[in-house]
Amino acid sequence: MRSGRAMSDALAIDALVLSGAQKMRYKSEARHIARTPVDCEDSMHLRSLLLTLTLAAIAALAVLNWYTLATPVPMSLGVTTVDAPLGVVMLALTSLLAVLFIAYVLWLQGSVLLETRRHGKELQAQRELADKAEASRFTEMKVFLQTQSQETHSALMARIETLESRLLARANESDNTTAASVGQVEHQLRAPRQILE
Numbered sequence: 001m002r003s004g005r006a007m008s009d010a011l012a013i014d015a016l017v018l019s020g021a022q023k024m025r026y027k028s029e030a031r032h033i034a035r036t037p038v039d040c041e042d043s044m045h046l047r048s049l050l051l052t053l054t055l056a057a058i059a060a061l062a063v064l065n066w067y068t069l070a071t072p073v074p075m076s077l078g079v080t081t082v083d084a085p086l087g088v089v090m091l092a093l094t095s096l097l098a099v100l101f102i103a104y105v106l107w108l109q110g111s112v113l114l115e116t117r118r119h120g121k122e123l124q125a126q127r128e129l130a131d132k133a134e135a136s137r138f139t140e141m142k143v144f145l146q147t148q149s150q151e152t153h154s155a156l157m158a159r160i161e162t163l164e165s166r167l168l169a170r171a172n173e174s175d176n177t178t179a180a181s182v183g184q185v186e187h188q189l190r191a192p193r194q195i196l197e
Contacts, residue, residue, distance in 0.1 A: 055098075062091055 062069060069087025 058091075058094065062087075 065087070069091060070085045071087070072083045073086050074081050075084045075086050075089070
């Protein structure tokens with residue numbers, strides 16, 4: 001009677017641990033899309049708390065029922081039957097499953113960390129490439145603006161020189177016209193004097 005009860009308790013504990021882990025995984029996957037950092041931290045604390053409580057419950061049941069767990073019973077291995085403590089075997093298998101689960105979680109977290117690092121390096125390389133491209137565009141823009149400025153300055157100076165030469169020509173022409181007019185006026189003023197003399 002005791003060995004049957006111990007076996008059912010161990011199976012119930014295994015089922016509780018597995019169903020709790022599955023429920024947490026499904027809930028986690030369902031809410032993963034709309035999760036904020038605060039929700040993620042709360043969920044991590046909740047998972048850690050639930051896992052700690054489950055491990056504490058298994059340890060407490062094992063300590064409280066150690067006599068039942070350690071009682072040897074005939075255990076069938078398929079080919080042969082041996083006398084062994086079925087509760088201890090089930091507890092050991094549960095512990096092995098927990099160790100394998102923790103190893104898998106650590107491996108998964110390590111691979112995610114490596115992938116995140118690789119993505120970070122790729123992002124940094126892309127950022128540097130974008131910065132270089134932006135710097136080259138700024139350099140091209142600076143060269144273009146300097147060329148445009150020099151061309152505009154050259155065109156402006158050529159136009160100023162043209163206007164200056166035209167202004168100088170106009171001034172000379174105006175001087176010549178004024179001189180001619182003054183000469184004509186002097187000539188006309190002298191002409192009546194010559195007649196009078």
